[in-house]
């Protein structure tokens with residue numbers, strides 16, 4: 101599954117109320133750090149591992165009415181595109197040892213007055229970002245929102261609160277450059293870091309594209325140092341690219357200004373073996389999460405790379421450890437209920453699972 105972020109019509113548009121335009125466990129909220137300045141973050145970690153838990157039915161969810169959020173792209177707007185079941189909207193993540201704080205959008209907007217929050221990554225970041233925009237819009241439905249798009253960046257600004265929630269489209273975080281021989285992915289170059297380091301909150305994600313081959317692969321060569329390769333082991337390339345990002349965090353991020361998050365791997369559901377329904381080839385029939393706290397399909401190998409690279413970073417970086425809690429949500433993908441009619445068991449409906457990712461983000465930010 102892949103779609104670009106720059107679809108249809110964007111322009112600088114001021115949006116007031118009616119917007120038709122649009123023409124983002126056992127999971128540990130883990131602080132990877134040798135830097136002991138951010139004691140408040142450590143406290144959260146010590147008290148409770150938010151990633152260990154299970155999904156419980158809760159009538160008071162979802163957190164907002166998706167039909168009243170005018171920003172949802174056709175890929176994620178499951179109800180609009182005919183999803184008949186509603187059970188998937190009514191689950192709340194319940195950590196074993198504590199409660200996830202309920203999201204307070206108004207408090208969020210007040211607390212982040214004058215701040216810029218940027219999601220950086222592929223269409224999973226787009227999914228995550230769109231959810232946060234809907235959660236904030238639901239808290240302040242009257243607040244004027246300015247939408248701006250410039251190159252790879254799309255920004256929603258809640259003007260009354262002066263809070264910007266931004267998306268930077270980057271499939272690999274590292275650069276792809278057009279050269280004489282073709283498109284070259286540079287595993288040790290990350291030029292956009294100069295833009296990112298000016299933000300107050302950064303939420304990174306990259307994974308979906310690393311195994312893309314054939315016409316879906318957006319590069320022709322892969323380069324590290326002075327050596328140009330036709331291809332290489334993709335897990336090795338992922339680790340090298342992520343390591344470039346990790347070095348950048350250590351060299352360029354100013355921790356007193358910028359909080360850095362990395363989102364763990366977001367799982368897909370195309371193989372029923374993983375959830376004890378061998379024979380299923382997609383998520384089409386799924387209407388409920390898995391019970392319990394463990395996923396039979398196990399831990400994605402890429403998460404070992406993520407853990408290893410994150411633990412090499414000296415500055416504070418926070419892992420949003422969403423993998424297991426998302427694996428349990430085989431019911432939360434759009435499947436065929438989207439505006440392009442393809443079967444999508446990679447992205448997630450909005451409202452839905454990404455709202456929980458944002459609750460984890462919120463919990464980490466307010467503690």
Ligand SMILES: *[C@@H]1O[C@H](CO)[C@@H](O)[C@H](O)[C@H]1NC(C)=O
Nearest residue numbers: 125126127128130151421424
């Ligand atoms: C993330 O969560 C999983 C499942 O809860 C856990 O096994 C793993 O250790 C956590 N990873 C990190 C790096 O905290």
Ligand SMILES: *[C@@H]1O[C@H](CO)[C@@H](O)[C@H](O)[C@H]1NC(C)=O
Nearest residue numbers: 164165166167168169170179
């Ligand atoms: C959700 O919003 C839509 C559009 O504003 C409205 O028609 C509908 O009644 C709302 N649903 C609920 C459950 O509030």
Ligand SMILES: *[C@@H]1O[C@H](CO)[C@@H](O)[C@H](O)[C@H]1NC(C)=O
Nearest residue numbers: 287288323324325326327328
């Ligand atoms: C890369 O090329 C430069 C200039 O040609 C050279 O100085 C450097 O040693 C080379 N680095 C490696 C790792 O080969």
